[in-house]
Amino acid sequence: MDVFRSLKSRNYRLFFYGQSISLIGTWMQKTAACWLVYRLTNSAVLLGVVSFVSLIPSLFLSPYAGSYIDRHNRYRLMIITQVISMAQAGALALMILLRFYNIPGIIFLSLVQGIINAFDVTCRQSLMMEMVENKEDLPNAIALNSTMANFARIAGPALAGIVLSTFGEDICFAGNFLSYVPVLISLFMMKMDLPVIVKSERSIWAELREGWQYISHDRDLSSLLLMLTASSLLVMPFNTLMPIFAKDIFNGSARTFSWFESAAGLGSIAAAIYMAQLKAGKDLVKILITSSLIFGLSLVLLSYAGWLPLALLFMTLSGVGMMAQTSAINTYIQTHAIPAMRARAISYYIMAYQGMIPIGSLLTGLMAQWIGPRATVCIAGLTGIVATIVFVQHRRKSQPAAPGIFPSSGKMLTNDRNSARA
Incomplete structure (x- = not known):
């Protein structure tokens, strides 16, 4: 099938299968950890703290x-980060x-x-170009990677809901530890032919400044990253409150919480499949704008839904919007950043x-x-809509001065850009 064309590359196929299993374990643990913390503390603040410390190193x-x-x-770095991640999962399990609930x-x-993820995610994203043999399949591989992640977002919480109600939290944590085994096996089976790394005589701090200059002087990349920053800071964190929606607003259990996570995952995987089928020439910015509006509106509707099935429907739509938004930006960066700057460009994507978040x-x-969870989610949705409107207005103002900005093609405008960066 055309939607799976990047799986023809052996290395990417191994990566895809190994990560599929590991990510299910990751989402099982994430669901169990959120539920455990809220069950023990009944604190929305501590839910926010756990999410904060797990992602703040990326900033x-x-x-x-x-x-x-x-x-x-x-x-080699990816193997090292996976081994350390497995050790961390083992300690938590x-x-x-x-029963040391500390x-x-x-x-x-x-x-x-x-801290591990700050290196691991950037490494995996930047290595994808070398995993895919036909470079025209890279956007498909990025979208499939998102499909894989969001399938895990459906299967992981759904499985966690069953395990939590039947066996308890400990099995979810142990399952995540064991899920790293297939990842490491798939990595060791790869045959990577990477270019020789020429040791730079400049300090890493000088290269950090160079990466910042590259991003800040590229109007395309910087504006997209600013849009992602606004969404990540003010809109996406709504998900932190889903245990409260499940337990307090809808009087549910751990399984109800898993339904919310799975609903968002279902919407995300639908959006990812759409992104995987995109052909060259599709305007990624139009997809970004449309998906951002869907995301914001769905949160406003979710915030005041009084019937659980309706709330799950709006949660599904939020997954569609969020997935398409981030995937469009990710695809644009990976297909437009010059090779020497790709990892640094991706690192700013991870940062934003x-x-x-x-x-x-x-x-x-x-x-x-x-002010309460419902009002908070409503404000997040309204903020997302306003941010999208501001982005559109900014783009309209900047286009006359730079007619080549935001090209619909997936190909890089090498002549104009290289001259501008010289």
Whole structure:
């Protein structure tokens, strides 16, 4: 099938299968951790804190990670990050198996995972270009990667809901630890032919400045990253409050919470399949604008839904909008950034995406404590709509001065851009 064309590449196929299993384990653990923290504390603030510490390292470390990865063998680094992630998952699983319900301990291990992810996510994203043999299939591989992640977002919480209600949290944490085994097996089976890394004589800090200059002087990339930053900070963290929606607003259980996570995953996978089928020539910015409006409107409707099936429907639409928004930006960056700057460009994408969400999660938890979860989600949706309108107005003003901005083609405008960067 055309939608799976990037799986013809052996290395990407191995990566895809291994990560599919691991991500299900990750979402099982994430669902179980959120439920455990709220069950033990009944605190929206602590829910925000757990999300904050697990993602805040991306804000500070991602630019450094991008420069570091550009100077080293990405394949070896990915193996190292997966081994360390497995050790972290094992420590957390052991804590829960021994019934050592220590909230500061859970927060600390979440922070450790966040530090690992700052390097791991950037490494995986930048290595994808080398995994795919036919470079024209790269956008398809990016979309399939998102499909895989969002399938796990459906299967992981759904499975976690069953396991939580039947066996308890400890099995979810142990399952995540074991899920790293197929990832490592698939990585060791790869045959990567990476270009030789020429050791740079410049300091990594000089390369950090170079990466910042590249991003800030490219109007296309910088405007898209600003839009993603606004969404990650003010809109996406609404998900932090879903345990409250499930338990308090709809009087549900852990299984009800898993339905909310799975509904968002279902919408995300539908959007990812659409993105995987896109042909060259599709205007990614139009997709970004449409999906951002869908995202914001669905949150406004979700915030005042009084019937659980209707709330799950709006949650599904939020997954459609959020997935298409982030995937369009990710695809644009990976297909337009020059090779020497790809990891650094992706690191700023990770910074704008994962780095902003923890701050937003903390603010969302505090706001929910102050004005309530429904009003907080409504404000997030309205903010997303306003941010989209501002982005559109900014683009209209900038286009006359730069007619080549936001090309609909997936190909890079090498002549204009290289001359501008010289």
